[in-house]
Amino acid sequence: MSVNRPAAVVVLAAGEGTRMKSATPKVLHAICGRSLVGHVVAASRELSPEHLVVVVGHAREQVTAHLAEIDAEVCTAVQHEQNGTGHAVRMGLEQLTDSTDSGVALDGTVVVVCGDTPLLTGETLGRLSETHATEGNAVTVLTAEVPDATGYGRIVRDGASGAVTAIVEHKDATDAQRAIREINSGVFAFDAQLLIDALGKVRTDNSQGEEYLTDVLGILREAGHRVGACVAGDHREIVGINNRVQLAEARRLLNDRLLTRAMLDGVTVVDPATTWVDATVTFEPDAVVHPGTQLLGATHLAAHAQVGPNSRLTDTTVGEGATASFTVAEGAEIGAAASVGPYAYLRPGTRLGAKAKAGTYVEMKNARIGEGTKVPHLSYVGDATIGEYTNIGAASVFVNYDGVNKHHTTIGSHCRTGADNMLVAPVTIGDGAYTAAGSVITKDVPPGSLAVARGQQRNIEGWVARKRPGSAAARAAESAREEAAGEG
Numbered sequence: 068m069s070v071n072r073p074a075a076v077v078v079l080a081a082g083e084g085t086r087m088k089s090a091t092p093k094v095l096h097a098i099c100g101r102s103l104v105g106h107v108v109a110a111s112r113e114l115s116p117e118h119l120v121v122v123v124g125h126a127r128e129q130v131t132a133h134l135a136e137i138d139a140e141v142c143t144a145v146q147h148e149q150n151g152t153g154h155a156v157r158m159g160l161e162q163l164t165d166s167t168d169s170g171v172a173l174d175g176t177v178v179v180v181c182g183d184t185p186l187l188t189g190e191t192l193g194r195l196s197e198t199h200a201t202e203g204n205a206v207t208v209l210t211a212e213v214p215d216a217t218g219y220g221r222i223v224r225d226g227a228s229g230a231v232t233a234i235v236e237h238k239d240a241t242d243a244q245r246a247i248r249e250i251n252s253g254v255f256a257f258d259a260q261l262l263i264d265a266l267g268k269v270r271t272d273n274s275q276g277e278e279y280l281t282d283v284l285g286i287l288r289e290a291g292h293r294v295g296a297c298v299a300g301d302h303r304e305i306v307g308i309n310n311r312v313q314l315a316e317a318r319r320l321l322n323d324r325l326l327t328r329a330m331l332d333g334v335t336v337v338d339p340a341t342t343w344v345d346a347t348v349t350f351e352p353d354a355v356v357h358p359g360t361q362l363l364g365a366t367h368l369a370a371h372a373q374v375g376p377n378s379r380l381t382d383t384t385v386g387e388g389a390t391a392s393f394t395v396a397e398g399a400e401i402g403a404a405a406s407v408g409p410y411a412y413l414r415p416g417t418r419l420g421a422k423a424k425a426g427t428y429v430e431m432k433n434a435r436i437g438e439g440t441k442v443p444h445l446s447y448v449g450d451a452t453i454g455e456y457t458n459i460g461a462a463s464v465f466v467n468y469d470g471v472n473k474h475h476t477t478i479g480s481h482c483r484t485g486a487d488n489m490l491v492a493p494v495t496i497g498d499g500a501y502t503a504a505g506s507v508i509t510k511d512v513p514p515g516s517l518a519v520a521r522g523q524q525r526n527i528e529g530w531v532a533r534k535r536p537g538s539a540a541a542r543a544a545e546s547a548r549e550e551a552a553g554e555g
């Protein structure tokens with residue numbers, strides 16, 4: 068990270084992004100749990116700039132609202148018409164200088180980035196500002212050698228010194244210039260005052276009739292200032308997203324980067340090709356991720372946690388040594404050494420204690436499950452508090468909804484509820500109590516008692532012989548009777 072704290076970072080995000088063919092503004096499309104502009108803002112934050120301004124234009128209400136959500140400190144500047152990148156930066160800087168107390172001028176470095184380059188890292192931005200500072204440049208452009216430079220601005224260098232002399236846009240370039248594979252990434256570090264002065268001199272006599280930010284380089288160079296370049300180590304880092312094919316490619320690249328970092332930090336990822344993680348997910352060493360797993364949002368895996376195969380965890384914490392297989396979980400806390408699945412659905416507010424179990428075909432919502440308590444099979448636990456080391460019988464339903472309101476069920480510690488219970492909330496079962504299989508529990512059960520709430524069984528002797536004479540059932544019953552008589 069850079070020690071050269073910039074005065075400002077300006078993020079350009081006013082463009083429309085027509086090639087996305089989307090009702091959603093381009094920079095709000097998301098990969099790995101963040102919008103495109105969200106990734107750029109996060110990388111920019113690593114420079115700790117004094118000001119961070121995002122230039123918005125197209126769908127600006129939506130973009131501004133999103134920015135306020137992800138970063139309260141971001142300020143926005145409106146560019147009403149997209150008159151070019153130079154114009155956009157001018158709008159951003161005017162917003163800052165207007166809102167700065169008593170018209171204080173910006174002093175130091177201004178970094179400009181585009182809002183649609185989600186792979187750009189804070190590290191690369193740091194390297195750019197460092198080069199800018201150590202070389203004492205008026206402007207430093209981040210460049211990259213790309214396999215196909217079509218559409219990009221080309222970096223023109225002096226034949227003898229190798230110094231950058233200009234950036235020529237693809238549409239304005241000669242054939243010789245189009246052969247250049249070093250391109251302008253659209254990311255720059257500028258001396259603030261020189262930038263402001265030069266932007267005032269940018270003209271619009273080019274093929275697009277726009278104010279090109281790139282023209283600032285030529286203007287500064289002609290005025291005798293130093294123009295430098297910093298070449299990105301990996302050209303894929305600077306790609307801008309224009310369509311959904313590039314969106315998918317960027318997602319794959321970023322996902323690979325996140326998984327590589329996790330693996331180098333000690334996480335076992337069995338199949339990186341089918342594992343998807345958000346940038347916000349955290350791991351402890353020796354966590355294991357099995358194939359077909361998505362880890363999203365603020366999900367955290369503790370040491371020796373095992374997740375997957377085929378699971379999707381959103382905003383879920385998995386405790387040390389816990390397992391979750393074939394599981395969908397949202398906003399859940401899974402305690403240490405707890406066991407979830409296969410085929411479990413944990414909804415928001417589920418808190419499984421240490422060594423607890425939510426087994427096969429079990430759904431939970433807003434439920435606190437105490438240490439060592441097990442809900443092993445085919446059950447719904449909604450709006451409940453269960454103590455420690457209790458066992459919930461198979462195929463039980465916590466009947467929490469009366470059609471109008473949701474109600475709570477409380478079950479104590481060391482209870483044994485029978486299979487196929489309907490626990491009609493609000494209801495409380497005391498510590499150490501039992502319930503009989505097939506019970507519909509509508510009344511509180513005192514500690515230590517057995518609740519039986521089901522119809523009494525009645526056997527009607529000889530019914531099959533009378534009502535189904537000559538049937539296979541009647542014959543089977545008859546021979547069973549004879550056999551029993553023979554034995555007796």
Ligand code: UD1
Pocket residue numbers: 079080081082083122146148149150151152153154155181182183218219220221234236250251252253278279280281307
């Ligand atoms: C620009 C550069 C080009 C570089 C390329 C890298 C200029 C003149 N050209 O070209 O040298 O190789 O980026 O991707 O700078 N934007 C605004 N307002 C505007 C115009 C653009 O906010 O009036 C924003 C866009 O939303 C986008 C960024 O600036 O985030 C770049 O704009 P875009 O139109 O994609 O620039 P290019 O023509 O591709």
Ligand code: CA
Pocket residue numbers: none
């Ligand atoms: Ca353009």
